[in-house]
Amino acid sequence: MKLLFLTPYPIQRAPSQRFRFEHFFKFMEEMDLTYDFSSFLSEKAWGIAYQRGNLVSKAFYVIGGYLSRIKMLFTLGKYDFIFIHRELTPFGPPVFEWLITRVFKKKVIYDFDDAIWMADQNQENFLWKALKWRSKVASICKWSWKVSVGNEYLGDFARQYCDDVVLMPTIVDTSIHTPPIHHKHPMPVIGWTGSHSTLFYLDTILPALTLLQERLEFEFLVIANKNPNLPLKHFRFLAWNKQTEIDDLSLMDIGVMPLEDTEWSKGKCGFKLIQYLSLGVPAVASRVGVNNEIIQEDFNGYFAQTTEDWVSRLSTLLEDHQKRRTLGNNGRLLIEQKYSVNSQKQTFFNLFNDQP
Structure with a gap:
């Protein structure tokens, strides 16, 4: 069985990916699974994404991200499941999600860990809200085979559109996250x-x-x-x-x-x-x-x-x-x-x- 993980960010960079599903990649072989990973932002794009300025470079990398999504469509035939985290593109309607589910008829597991269907900044202007197209979250839930969410509040939203919603909490690897054995600083x-x-x-x-x-x-x-x-x-x-x-x-x-x-x-x-x-x-x-x-x-x-x-x-x-x-x-x-x-x-x- 072969899986394709489609994410906004490069591997091992964003906490929402590292602590929701990337921990499980090391178990793929024992579960008789293989996978590919494709992010919208490249490593170079990630390096400047949250810096001020560099508008030309950022535009270039965004265009590159869209081109990589177009290229991805031509590889879908070899995958049994598509795992989508948050969104496939940062702006506009969910065109790629619609193509994957409705045209290519792929089974999608859609994963999110924030209330991404609503604005997270009170100061957002009309143009930014329009570009983000947050209503797409409901559409992607409706088209997905399963939806994986980080808590029950998110699950209540997803269940309005999808019958198979799974609670998958954010996790840590307790073999790495271990309590320190050294004495801490005298001042708490x-x-x-x-x-x-x-x-x-x-x-x-x-x-x-x-x-x-x-x-x-x-x-x-x-x-x-x-x-x-x-x-x-x-x-x-x-x-x-x-x-x-x-x-x-x-x-x-x-x-x-x-x-x-x-x-x-x-x-x-x-x-x-x-x-x-x-x-x-x-x-x-x-x-x-x-x-x-x-x-x-x-x-x-x-x-x-x-x-x-x-x-x-x-x-x-x-x-x-x-x-x-x-x-x-x-x-x-x-x-x-x-x-x-x-x-x-x-x-x-x-x-x-x-x-x-």
């Missing part, structure tokens, strides 16, 4: 990791951190691709680096995941929490979306809503080393049971089960 570290597009969530907890630093000593660590330069007494920024990602995350004693209570946030799949807990780091999070399924109050972390909540919950963990260790160990067990490669391996490969 509260940490957050994410991309530049989600840094605004830190505004939610900045008042709490400011109050907290008046009576407790702690460092606040941000791991991202942009420095937010937070006005805190002990603030530290580390540029995200795939090679040091786990070591950097292991510096944390407490992880935080603040969210706004919006429809877009409900589509988030809790990846930050999954990373923290996999390393034995307890977490404090907003009670939004899938966070409600991952965090178990006073077992592997806490929920916080108001500034007072954040101060109280973080204080508890900062002042009690044993509590941090106990909750962290409990979190690790949860990840092994529900959010690990081993726990979801069969779910993933069942996506390609052709039996009724």
